[in-house]
Amino acid sequence: MPERLIIIGSGPAGLTSAIYASRSKLEPLLFEGFQEGGIPGGQLMITNVVENFPGFPDGIHGSELMANIRQQAINHGTRTIMEDVTEVNLKTYPFEIKSMSGTVYTCNTLIIASGATARRLPLESEKKLWGKGISACAVCDGALPVFRNKELAVIGGGDTAVEEAIHLTQFGSKVYLIHRRDELRASKIMQKRVLTHPKVQILWNKTVDEFVGENQLRSLKLRDTITDEIMDLEIAGAFEAIGHNPNTKFLNGQLSLTDQGYIKTKPDSTQTSIDGVFAAGDVQDSKYRQAISAAGSGCMAAIEAERWMQERSGM
Numbered sequence: 001m002p003e004r005l006i007i008i009g010s011g012p013a014g015l016t017s018a019i020y021a022s023r024s025k026l027e028p029l030l031f032e033g034f035q036e037g038g039i040p041g042g043q044l045m046i047t048n049v050v051e052n053f054p055g056f057p058d059g060i061h062g063s064e065l066m067a068n069i070r071q072q073a074i075n076h077g078t079r080t081i082m083e084d085v086t087e088v089n090l091k092t093y094p095f096e097i098k099s100m101s102g103t104v105y106t107c108n109t110l111i112i113a114s115g116a117t118a119r120r121l122p123l124e125s126e127k128k129l130w131g132k133g134i135s136a137c138a139v140c141d142g143a144l145p146v147f148r149n150k151e152l153a154v155i156g157g158g159d160t161a162v163e164e165a166i167h168l169t170q171f172g173s174k175v176y177l178i179h180r181r182d183e184l185r186a187s188k189i190m191q192k193r194v195l196t197h198p199k200v201q202i203l204w205n206k207t208v209d210e211f212v213g214e215n216q217l218r219s220l221k222l223r224d225t226i227t228d229e230i231m232d233l234e235i236a237g238a239f240e241a242i243g244h245n246p247n248t249k250f251l252n253g254q255l256s257l258t259d260q261g262y263i264k265t266k267p268d269s270t271q272t273s274i275d276g277v278f279a280a281g282d283v284q285d286s287k288y289r290q291a292i293s294a295a296g297s298g299c300m301a302a303i304e305a306e307r308w309m310q311e312r313s314g315m
């Protein structure tokens with residue numbers, strides 16, 4: 001017998017869809033990947049305090065929040081498998097889902113909530129100081145006390161980098177935007193905003209050679225891409241805004257994706273290009289990329305999957 005619902009991903013989107021689906025008696029089976037695109041629990045497992053998830057007035061540690069949501073899903077009847085999904089076959093029905101151990105599962109509906117991976121600079125010093133003044137999400141971490149009234153840096157030159165730099169001006173005393181070229185990739189309107197912002201200084205033609213600090217980031221070693229000169233920049237926080245990779249490799253081109261590689265969903269819906277397959281969270285969202293918006297779309301996906309099955313045959 002096929003599963004009624006399989007969910008791929010154990011971040012806020014996948015686990016929220018599991019809570020809703022299990023309360024609707026769909027007995028979902030959820031894959032918690034640990035190699036492709038992160039670890040069980042998703043991106044919040046690599047951050048410290050989450051201050052903007054409703055219900056926690058004093059904030060909550062990312063891993064504690066995810067452990068709670070996971071337990072809630074299990075308490076309502078979600079079954080979990082700690083294995084990556086390596087392949088899917090969406091050309092057949094019921095859909096086929098193959099996991100790392102080689103087992104093939106079948107399902108009537110599928111929710112893909114495999115998230116996105118923030119690109120990071122491949123430097124040893126970055127790994128060492130990650131979470132100690134380095135983040136990949138200014139909207140998430142910019143308001144933390146450690147960054148208040150301090151000089152901060154954003155690394156990148158696209159729309160996200162510019163948005164993050166402008167966002168950080170609310171908290172930092174000054175924001176440097178470090179870009180490896182001599183012009184921004186961001187849209188003209190965003191460029192104008194950042195170029196005229198009194199608190200933002202753009203450092204053109206610069207790449208980060210090293211993040212410096214012992215237990216907390218203190219400065220950056222920047223290399224000029226034209227002269228090769230090195231300069232030190234003292235800052236309290238660095239935010240990498242060099243893009244995200246949506247975790248969609250296992251789909252092998254079977255669903256329509258956007259130009260940036262995110263799963264395309266119908267407007268106001270989580271329905272993908274294949275009937276019965278839904279996508280929730282960061283894997284389909286290049287715009288908000290927040291835990292609460294991921295959880296919200298997980299709720300939508302579960303409700304839509306249930307209605308889809310009912311409409312199809314009263315399953």
Ligand SMILES: Cc1cc2nc3c(=O)[nH]c(=O)nc-3n(C[C@H](O)[C@H](O)[C@H](O)COP(=O)(O)OP(=O)(O)OC[C@H]3O[C@@H](n4cnc5c(N)ncnc54)[C@H](O)[C@@H]3O)c2cc1C
Nearest residue numbers: 009011012013033037042043085115140281282289290291
């Ligand atoms: C450093 C950092 C700090 C952040 N801080 C905050 C914050 O304070 N507040 C906030 O609201 N948001 C924050 N975010 C953003 C937030 O983490 C994401 O928006 C949210 O986690 C997205 O949820 P998701 O469920 O869509 O995906 P994810 O959390 O990315 O989870 C996806 C899951 O899918 C699994 N997976 C992937 N591929 C497979 C596969 N093939 N098979 C099985 N499983 C698979 C992964 O292992 C992972 O568990 C932060 C992000 C980062 C990077």
